[in-house]
Amino acid sequence: MSTNPSLAASDTTEESAPRPRIGEWIIENLIRLAGLSTVVIIGLIFLFLLREGGPTFLDIPLRQLFGSRWYPIEGIFGLLPLIVGSLLVTVGAVFIAVPLGLITAIYLGEIAPPWQREILKPLIEMLAGIPSIVLGFLGWVALAPLIQNAGAATGLTAFTGAVILAYMSLPTIISISEDALYAVPKEYRDGALAIGATQWQTIWRVVLPAARSGIVIAVMLGIGRAIGETMAVMLVTGNAANIPALSGGMIFEPVRTMTATIAAEMGEVAQGSLHYNTLFGIGIVLFIITFAINSLAGRIVGTRGARRTGGKL
């Protein structure tokens, strides 16, 4: 294929004097361009978001922006119910997915015999292949009636969304944290067992801390998947822009997420109107939240890396 000519080119240059190698120079710069383009595109997206969404924060008084009502066709733009909705669904999903995902990963990586592993791993990866809208539809048809029968006023609640999102982010959390567990050197386990630790103590006190940075990344990627999900959430959360009263049952009330709001309202909105700008403003808020989560993850992973190199090498 295309690698053949470049290989031939490098062969000939090696035989002759050390001239600048044209083939290598081209490839190097192509790679650099590819790397830079990601940065440029992200920069452009952020600029676009700022240009379209910026007016929101200038034209709407902050007090209204953090008000508790969202009714855009009457010019009421309180973002609080949407932010609370997104957080409630995402936090709910994390509380379900992280323990479940970690336990599965530990079982797969530390306890399961190889033949089980070989069956389970591809199955879990298949879960990642299910389109989100299918999971959402499943939630609408099967899960919502269950939750309603369990005593909620309606089955379309933040909890329903959280369960669907948890299952959507489980494959990410399981396979990345399982990889992290796998990367822990065998000597750690042998050492722990040799000084008389049980298997549980080895997992809990030695392997998990050693794999911490990888597990944190797994959880963060899982959260990232959950907070940005739109269609499935729109189907099952009821889309009521309501702030549930602070209580144990608040997760069993309908909510409206930021992503569902953008998706539901973008089609109708007149370009350039305040409502249009505000939908992009929601995009900025979402961007900032995801960015914060990512840099938090980066910091946790960063301190861990520093400690490892400082202590061991």
Next chain:
Amino acid sequence: MDRHSRQWTRLWAGLTVLAALLLVGCSGGRGVAQAETTSQQRAIQNKGSDTLVNLALAWAEAYREVDPSVSIAVTGGGSGTGIAALINGTVDIANASRQMKDKEYEAARANGIEPVEFTVAIDALAIVVNLENPVSELSIDQLADIYTGRITNWQEVGGNDAPIVLLSRETNSGTHVYFLEEVVRKGASDNTDIFAPQTLLMPSSVGITSEVRRNPNAIGYDGLGYVDTSHEKTIAVAKDANSAFVLPTVASGADGSYPISRDLYMYTAGQPTDAIATYLAWILGPEGQRIVAELGFVPLPEK
């Protein structure tokens, strides 16, 4: 190995050429199609209200037999979506379950488009509840209290001791705006009440009917054409304390005795000409209005 990779290269090259040809073919094809439409085949783009979409599809289908040279593409998305498309010049006819707002007229004129309005049918908005719900009559006042959150338990309107789950269409639906003005605000222009924040906003009519069918606490509203009384119950509505409770039917919608009924509209960009004008005349004629009645909407009174 080397021969193998060369074959692959050739295959890739072939595929690339094919893709390029396809791309060129597509863009070229569109040009040809457009040229054709001006001479013989006329395509009409029709978009908007989800309330109207089934009716518009039925019209388009029946019209195929009237004039096979006209093909009508119908899509939904909501009245606001259709009107926005008309303003942007991407559709020929916009369907709307509400009249265009002044703001929208201004936006259209700014783009050099003068929208022309046609009333094409009448829609009665049915209030639907679960079949198990004992409540069968509500006044507009009670409905307004329910939808603004002043009444939150079915007991307060003669039903079971159970919370009321409010269902509404999304805010981009013309039905939502109509319900807001005629029921939540009782038709008073100085009333600024809005839906209770607990209202579940459904992206489609189907969303409302399926939740009403499975949830005994739910109340929703939907165009009469979408209601199937064997799976959900319609509520008889009284305009005020002195009027009788009337069930939504084709007859009560046509004679105006049912209080929540409205006109449905089609908008064209400027006075319609040739194919579009003939199509609209056919819709307003006896043939088109017969289809209106068939789909559970209310035909226009004969002039």
